[in-house]
Amino acid sequence: MTAPITRRVLVSSAAVLAALPRPSPARPRSAATPQVGRYAGVVDNGVTAFKGIRYGRAARFERPVAEPFDGPAFPATTFGPICPQRAMGGEAQSEDCLFLNVWTPEADPRAGRAVMVYFHGGAYTTGSVTDPLTHGSALAAGGDVVVVTVNHRLNALGYAWLKPFGARYADSGNLGQLDLILALQWVRAHIRRFGGDPARVMVFGQSGGGAKIATLMAMPAAKGLFHAAATMSGQQVQASGPAHAWARTQAFMRALKLAPDEVETLRTMPVARLVERLDAADPVMGGGVYFGPVLDMTNLPRHPFWPDAAPQSLSIPMILGNTREETRAFLDPRGPKLKGLGWDNLAARILPEIKIDLDPVWVVEQYRAREPRWTPEEVFYAATTAGRSWPGQVIEADARAAAGAEATWVYQLDRRSPTDPLRGAAHTDDIPYVFGTQAAPGSYSGTDAGAIALGETMMRAFTGLARTGRPGLPEWTPYRLPGRATMVFDDAPRMVDDPRGWQRELWAKAPYVQPGS
Known part of the structure; x- marks a missing residue:
């Protein structure tokens, strides 16, 4: 999981988008005025x-409650507001952000299509499914599935650990996860009316969205709500421990100039002030303060993939993926971290970017011996990809x-990106x-x-996994030890x-430190 990045606009023409070929779905389309x-x-x-579509409501730092499905007529024609955050400028933001979106080839209860539910990236701090890359119309049409995308509470609003303040905050630390569970309960209860099959629900997510899925696979309340999963450059080996989570909450409160016991002020202050101080320094890992799932022993009673895979997750068919050069997306090849890079300073530049404590001088020596032409x-x-962004996927798959x-x-x-020669195959590039x-x-x-x-x-x-529990590529061999069969997606996809x-062996010589743990 990585910090969110700013994507540059490459193509904005609706005519180009409309020109992309899409297979026709098996059933007829919905009416022009769908209801x-x-x-x-x-x-x-x-x-x-x-x-x-609103799926729930929630008071600040409290458990969400479901929204009744029936009620006054509602024009479901525009996205709801996103969770307040420091990024995503220009979009409507509100603490009242529990909304989802549905794309369907046919809103007929008899259709029974597989359902794909997407959780967005941005770690647990930023992001939204309003991003054009994750609009669901092409996937619904081309894959003949029902697509659901979900917004939920993020950062301190969704993950601040306040349980030491008393029973009112018993679910804090995992509220954002409980929002996602509520959304999946909405899918189970109502998706048939939109043409979906509640017995075939696949969750998928990129970066932080994948980490949220890995966490759900260890949460008892999520059991049975989805039947397949795919994580794209997003893993959660360990959650944050409560002591580290408490240190982060206290650091956040100090940044807000609150006394250690001023939880009532934290609960009632204007949300804009709360968001301003999300730049507080993290007392555990450095950088910006981390908010993410907490091992609370109730909502999350164990780590997702430590010391092993959560037993409830083992029966769920799962795709796990990463990109070859994850870090090119957020360590800008044109930026200051690459300026003047050479063999004399390479080890020093690598050191702050990795999550595995190995001597970077030794690491560089190993790479030069193995790949002398690089x-x-x-x-x-x-090295930064293999020592930061990739290990979690290896640990989970193994x-x-x-x-x-x-x-x-x-x-x-x-x-590799054909539009940016320096980008390679980077974080987020599998989404489109x-x-x-x-x-x-x-x-x-x-x-x-x-x-x-x-x-x-x-x-x-991906749609094959949603429909049948197996990827829709017969040649894709399951991952087993010691072979570690991997589908390499390129212009000529192949198994390796x-x-x-x-x-992988080099970086396995020391423990991986899960960001936020």
Whole structure:
């Protein structure tokens, strides 16, 4: 999991987006004026969209409660507000942010399509499913599935640990996760009316969204709410311990100039003031203060993948994936961290970017011995990816394989961006292929024939998992030890055993430190 990044707008033409080929769904489309219960939707690129449906309400720092499905007529035509945060300028933000969106080829209760529920990235601090890369119309049409995207509480509003202040805050530390569980309960109760099958619900998420899914796989209240999962560059090996979570809450309160016991002021202060101080320094890991799931022994009674995979997760078919050069997305090759990079300063530049405590001088020596033709920049991105963004996926996949979970598939995105020669295959670059949003603002995939073909392949893989519990690519071999079979997604997708195996072994010589733990 990594800090959120700012995506640059590459293609904004709706005409280009409309020109992308999309397979036709098996059933007829919805009516021009779609209606499900009290919700009036809109036609969005040939499918029906219901946007801004409220699934719950919540007072600050308290457990969410469900929103009744029936009620006054509601025009579900625009996105609801997103959780208050320091990023995402220009979008409506509100603490009242428990909204979801549905795209369906056919709002008919008899349709019974598989359902794909997406949780957004941005760690646990920022982000939203209003991002054009994650609009669901192309996936719903091209994959013939029902797509649901969910917003929920983030940062201190969703994850501050306040339980030491008393019973009123018993669920704090995991409120954002409880929001997601409430959304999945909404899906189970109501998605049939939108043409979905509540017995075939797949959750998928990128970066922080994947971490949220890994955490749900260890939460008893989430058991049975989804039947398959896919995480894209997002893992959660360990949650934050309560002592570290409490230190973070106290640091946050000091930044707000509150006394250690002023929880009532924290609960009632204007949300804008609370958001301003999310830049407080983290007393455990450094950098900005971290808020994420807490091992509270009730909502989250164990770590998701430590010391092993949570038993309730082992029966859930799962795809796990990462990109080959994750860190090119947030360690800008044109920025100051790469300026003047050479063999003499490479180790010092690598050190602050990794989450595994190995001597960076020794690390550089190993890379140079193994890959003598690589440049300092190539070693920098390979080492920071393998020592920061990739280990969690390896740990989770290995833990599932060691426990005998047969239904595990792993991928690595190798296709380099054709629109930015310095980007490589970076964090977030798999999103447009799965969603079919190659032409959306923020995509680095391009819209050439290779981008379209890989998108069709990855969409088929993900929708197959949603429909049948197996990726829709018969050639994709399950991940087992010691082979570690991996699907490499590139212009010519292929199966490879243990790609980057020597790097995996190198970084396994010391423990991985989960951000936030």
